[in-house]
Amino acid sequence: MPFKIITALFFILFYLTGCESKQNINEKLEKQEVLELKGKNKSNVGHASKSELKIYEKFDDLAPLLSLQNDTTYVINFWATWCKPCVAELPLFEKLTEENKNKKFKTILVSLDFPKQIETRLLPFIEKNKLQSQVVVLADKKEQIWIDKVDKNWDGAIPVTLVYKKNKRKFVYGEVHDYEELKAYVDQVQ
């Protein structure tokens, strides 16, 4: 009888430990994929509170950011924390932000996270991953109106990315697969 209990305990311990380390690995992997690509600069802090996060209730207030006529190159990425491919490609945008931080260059991550999840999901995500790119929230519910205004060929699926400088524009439907691809889009609008 004691043998039975000991064996059972042994197995429980073994699997619990195995389970924990597996989750740790998952977490590490996730962190690596976000943080590793960001380079050495760890001094920047993310948006710590909701008050620092710009929330656009109306698309028309955000719209000017999509067609600014200055010398800066803009990379506008529409994403959400619930969108798996969006999260997967974020490190590429973070790397781009880091590499161009001394240039006339700006990355804006337009989050389509649900208003109810800004504090519970989005802010913790920004904080945890120490995002350096600017994050804004678009809370306008009238999607069928503003999707067309972003790009008339966009069907609404995210991620999508707009890369532009003055009147040179490149709209990328779907995810960016690697850094070279992203850099090529930036080059196209120079």
Add this chain to the structure above:
Amino acid sequence: MKITSYLTALIIAIFCFSSCQQGASVEETNKDAKTEKTTKKVSGTDVLKIGDVAPDFNLKNIDGSMVSLASLDGAKGYIVTFTCNHCPYSVMYEDRLIALHTEMSALGYPVVAINPNDPEVQPKDSFDGMVERAKEKAFNFPYLFDDGQKVYPQYGATRTPHVFVLDNERKVRYIGAIDDSARDEDDVETEYVKKAIMAIEAGKDPDPNFTKAVGCTIKKKV
């Protein structure tokens, strides 16, 4: 005695192991992001447009039966809806799809839901996952699995949810969103699908016949 003790241990071990796996799959974004591949936008040449005759299909339903549009007795049209388990936008529409089916199938327009995703890319969208989700939500409409991803490209579906309203000749009469407020049901002003069917029933062309909405890309190996 020994055998019993080993069996007990084994059962406990299996239990621990499976509960661990469940715990690990709670957060979609925690999974290895490298396995995620999504489709590029479907090229505009081979997709269905308003007025085209939509192809029929024969896909496995959650109850194990095979369902085609032709097999749905008494249908005057169809609300073909590409949707899935994992996408938050699809989830937000689950209750509305159930209500839509209740109301519109009475008029002869059943909802026919199709999961177009490759479960190897998004494991939550497996056939077993569909059966489970349909049971949880008590889906009252067919929920079909596009095994091999052959049907959604013929329709030109690009996201979930993505609706195609067909008439009694399987002609496409409306493409787009279910209504104009995915994120908040209380803010819905226009129920596009319902409005389209009312127009068809009145012998008119739906207006609008094409709308856009935010959604998840259809998950496909690159």
